[in-house]
Amino acid sequence: MGKTIINVGRPDKLSFWEKLYLPEIIRGLMVTMRHTLTFPKVTVEYPDERMEVHPNFRARHRLKTREDGSLRCVACYLCATVCPVQCITIEARESADPEIEKEPARYEIDLARCIFCGLCQEACPKDALELTPAYELAEYRHSQLLYDAKRLKTEPEVLPTKKELVGR
Amino acid sequence: MNTTEILIRVIALVIKLAVAILLTTGLIPVLIWIERRGAGFMQDRLGPNRTAIGNISMAGIVQSIADAIKLIFKEDMVPRDANKVLFAIGPMFALFAAVTAFAVIPFGPDVHVMGYTISMAVADLNVGMLFVLAVSSFGIYGILIGGWASNNKYSLLGGLRAASQMISYEIVMGLSLVGIFMIFGSTSIVEIVKSTDKTFLWGLLLPVYQLPAFIIFVVALLVESNRIPFDMAEADAELVAGFHTEYSSMRFAMFFMGEYVAMTVGSALIVTLFLGGWQFPGINYLMRQNQWIGLLCGFMVFMIKLFVILWLYYWTRWSLPRFRYDQITRLCWKYLFPIGLANVVVTGIVLLLIQKI
Numbered sequence: 001m002g003k004t005i006i007n008v009g010r011p012d013k014l015s016f017w018e019k020l021y022l023p024e025i026i027r028g029l030m031v032t033m034r035h036t037l038t039f040p041k042v043t044v045e046y047p048d049e050r051m052e053v054h055p056n057f058r059a060r061h062r063l064k065t066r067e068d069g070s071l072r073c074v075a076c077y078l079c080a081t082v083c084p085v086q087c088i089t090i091e092a093r094e095s096a097d098p099e100i101e102k103e104p105a106r107y108e109i110d111l112a113r114c115i116f117c118g119l120c121q122e123a124c125p126k127d128a129l130e131l132t133p134a135y136e137l138a139e140y141r142h143s144q145l146l147y148d149a150k151r152l153k154t155e156p157e158v159l160p161t162k163k164e165l166v167g168r
Numbered sequence: 169m170n171t172t173e174i175l176i177r178v179i180a181l182v183i184k185l186a187v188a189i190l191l192t193t194g195l196i197p198v199l200i201w202i203e204r205r206g207a208g209f210m211q212d213r214l215g216p217n218r219t220a221i222g223n224i225s226m227a228g229i230v231q232s233i234a235d236a237i238k239l240i241f242k243e244d245m246v247p248r249d250a251n252k253v254l255f256a257i258g259p260m261f262a263l264f265a266a267v268t269a270f271a272v273i274p275f276g277p278d279v280h281v282m283g284y285t286i287s288m289a290v291a292d293l294n295v296g297m298l299f300v301l302a303v304s305s306f307g308i309y310g311i312l313i314g315g316w317a318s319n320n321k322y323s324l325l326g327g328l329r330a331a332s333q334m335i336s337y338e339i340v341m342g343l344s345l346v347g348i349f350m351i352f353g354s355t356s357i358v359e360i361v362k363s364t365d366k367t368f369l370w371g372l373l374l375p376v377y378q379l380p381a382f383i384i385f386v387v388a389l390l391v392e393s394n395r396i397p398f399d400m401a402e403a404d405a406e407l408v409a410g411f412h413t414e415y416s417s418m419r420f421a422m423f424f425m426g427e428y429v430a431m432t433v434g435s436a437l438i439v440t441l442f443l444g445g446w447q448f449p450g451i452n453y454l455m456r457q458n459q460w461i462g463l464l465c466g467f468m469v470f471m472i473k474l475f476v477i478l479w480l481y482y483w484t485r486w487s488l489p490r491f492r493y494d495q496i497t498r499l500c501w502k503y504l505f506p507i508g509l510a511n512v513v514v515t516g517i518v519l520l521l522i523q524k525i
Contacts, residue, residue: 022383025484025487025488028487028488029483029484029487031487032210032483032486032487033210033483035209035210035211035212036206036209036210038212041208041209041212041213041214042212042213043208043212043213043214045214045217045218
């Protein structure tokens with residue numbers, strides 16, 4: 001984000017003014033005072049406001065659907081094969097649609113194991129799987145992190161990024 | 169002394185004690201809050217602002233109360249091989265010494281009640297400043313005893329580091345005040361503040377007249393209260409916590425409180441000795457009009473000055489890197505000590521010249 005890098009060297013010899021130390025202390029104090037009076041601060045007060053992540057941010061998966069609402073996935077197992085941590089479980093069955101050969105009977109992603117590398121979404125030939133920026137995935141139980149097709153189908157809710165609570 | 173005088177003096181003493189204890193221990197939550205929020209602001213953060221009782225957060229001041237509750241309910245651990253008695257006495261000493269030193273600091277002008285003059289220091293000693301120097305040295309015992317009784321090498325080393333630096337700077341601190349004693353011809357803090365009126369621009373000229381002494385005193389107080397840039401005792405950035413490594417719960421909190429009270433007392437000393445305490449232009453007029461309003465204004469002025477100096481503590485803490493150990497002792501013995509001596513000599517000569525003219 002356009003941060004400039006300042007190389008700070010160590011001077012070989014200090015001048016008399018610097019050796020006095022006191023003026024340099026005052027200079028240092030002025031730096032902190034400038035920062036004290038600089039607003040706004042960089043803090044993001046997390047539950048009330050959130051950092052805006054890049055739209056390509058890789059977090060919770062989403063299974064895309066066709067226009068009629070059925071999964072675009074054709075149960076080709078490519079994602080399950082490419083997954084480095086083997087967190088994707090697929091069970092295939094014959095599709096009712098004569099145009100399409102297979103569809104997943106079961107499609108589960110274990111988010112507790114997922115490393116969000118995004119290889120599954122790259123491997124998918126049907127563009128049926130994508131990683132969304134929804135990163136708030138904490139749950140109380142491991143079993144709740146086992147996402148089935150029904151949960152993976154849902155659009156992740158858009159969380160507010162602006163501050164809602166005031167007066168803090 | 170007749171009965172009414174005794175009664176008035178006792179009531180006044182109780183009120184003064186309450187104010188003194190409130191100003192020392194009662195101020196600690198506020199000080200911690202200022203420190204943490206101030207540190208946050210200096211580092212472009214917000215600092216703790218989310219702790220709230222119900223919906224009352226008071227900009228985060230509740231955080232200090234939460235900290236206190238946490239410390240009270242923590243388990244009080246005593247190491248198996250520790251000296252149990254000394255282990256208990258250490259933190260008491262640290263806090264006791266710091267709070268007691270506040271006794272001689274006046275926080276307002278004298279008031280007259282039914283013909284009796286009541287000074288606004290808990291104890292108006294004629295050797296007030298010497299008392300402060302003596303009592304604040306007790307704080308070292310607290311730290312040393314705590315470090316030794318823990319039976320832990322880190323604690324012992326931390327205690328030693330603290331003790332050696334504090335003892336060195338005690339001398340410099342006393343020396344820097346000699347100039348002030350010479351100017352006012354008194355060691356009573358109450359007298360010194362009373363004399364700091366128009367001739368010294370209500371205290372504003374004193375740091376100018378005694379600039380070397382002022383700087384030495386501020387530095388020495390920073391060392392005495394073990395704050396960064398002189399926190400060799402604790403060095404929390406890279407060492408084990410130092411003398412309070414083995415302390416937990418309220419015993420640790422007492423060391424902590426001792427440090428903060430020492431800061432308050434140190435700031436109060438700077439304010440009373442060098443910045444004129446409760447003096448401000450027009451206080452004499454106010455006192456003649458209504459002494460209670462005068463007292464209140466004097467107290468407010470004292471508090472404002474106190475907080476300005478306290479802010480200086482935090483400001484330096486979050487701005488400066490720590491001194492190396494040899495640098496601290498060199499600064500003390502090779503620079504501050506000679507400057508302090510020279511200050512005494514020059515002050516003496518100037519005072520003599522003024523008397524001759």
